[in-house]
Amino acid sequence: MEGTAVPRRLSSGPRPWEVATVTAVTRETPSVRTIGLAVPSWPGHRAGQHLDVRLTAEDGYSAERSYSIAAAADDPVAITVERLDDGEVSPYLTEDLRVGDQLEIRGPVGGYFVWETADGGPLLLAAGGSGIVPLRAILRQREHSGSDVPVRLLYSARTLSELIYRNELDGQHDGVEISYTLTREQLAGWAGYARRVDRAVLAETAWPEGKHPLAFVCGPTSFVETVATGLVALGYEPGRVKTERFGGTGGP
């Protein structure tokens, strides 16, 4: 019908599977790779959304997993994958995939764990391990749009070498404050936190609730539960604490 066209990025319903071509594989940490993807009919995405990857074996067996989009809305599609040694899908994506390979993907997916400039802030971003991926997209979105919304990022990883996007994060300035915590190993002189995120760490690093912050919390399920519960206990409005659980039981 004439006059009722809906922009594709806003249309509802699942997108079809399509074939993407790997354009780049970048080593982020010993076990993490960022994979650039060329997707011919990509409809555009918003910072915080994810996509699904489907691997199919020769015998027809297939496995699907979700991966956050690591890129701001205007940037080419990329995902950042952490290898789980006993995993079915992530070892293939991080070790075997090469530039030029093809991958079945579907997306973008999700409309809840999303930040756009108009959503404002101040922003409290809390990441456990690879949970930093969609939050990096949000930071890039903020930068690209010229937003001056103040941000506090709390990022928990096991060791220094497991911090993803370290150089990029260290280069953040202009209203972005970052607190790190390393839970398993700290080198001499480490100035950040040295334990799992708890109520006291949150009280010291998060915006006071009086500033009406908007929080995005992402990572392994146990990390997300701890942080989200802690923020609500500090007075954050539950409706302004957005969560994305990556699965798994252990936290960084």
Ligand SMILES: Cc1cc2nc3c(=O)[nH]c(=O)nc-3n(C[C@H](O)[C@H](O)[C@H](O)COP(=O)(O)OP(=O)(O)OC[C@H]3O[C@@H](n4cnc5c(N)ncnc54)[C@H](O)[C@@H]3O)c2cc1C
């Ligand atoms: C919305 C969404 C977005 C995601 N985005 C990312 C992303 O950006 N980067 C990324 O690396 N992963 C992301 N994940 C996790 C990803 O979908 C897979 O679960 C992960 O790659 C493991 O898949 P696998 O097949 O290698 O392991 P599996 O074979 O599924 O699992 C192997 C073992 O690891 C455990 N496990 C599964 N997932 C996790 C986890 N996240 N942490 C710890 N242990 C786990 C399982 O319980 C099992 O014991 C996301 C998940 C969701 C739901």
